[in-house]
Amino acid sequence: MIEYRYDTQLLIDGKELDEDDIYDYFVANFVGDSLLVVCDDDVAKIHYHTNEPWKVLEYCRTLGEIYDIVIEDMDRQARGLKG
Numbered sequence: 001m002i003e004y005r006y007d008t009q010l011l012i013d014g015k016e017l018d019e020d021d022i023y024d025y026f027v028a029n030f031v032g033d034s035l036l037v038v039c040d041d042d043v044a045k046i047h048y049h050t051n052e053p054w055k056v057l058e059y060c061r062t063l064g065e066i067y068d069i070v071i072e073d074m075d076r077q078a079r080g081l082k083g
Contacts, residue, residue, distance in 0.1 A: 010046050010057070019037045025059065
């Protein structure tokens with residue numbers, strides 16, 4: 001059984017992005033695991049396992065333009081189906 005079903009990955013094109021601030025927001029506001037936030041001033045890469053990927057997208061959109069969005073269903077993948 002997979003606790004957090006959706007592997008959510010995306011890039012954010014924004015201004016003055018701070019990976020510590022983004023990381024802290026995720027920890028305080030979302031339920032999930034395997035969080036990875038890497039960024040420079042203008043681009044951030046997010047990787048997160050959650051059951052509510054739409055909340056991640058909603059928040060990340062407030063930081064800038066989101067693109068290269070990938071949401072994979074790890075439960076389906078574990079059952080041998082397309083994720």
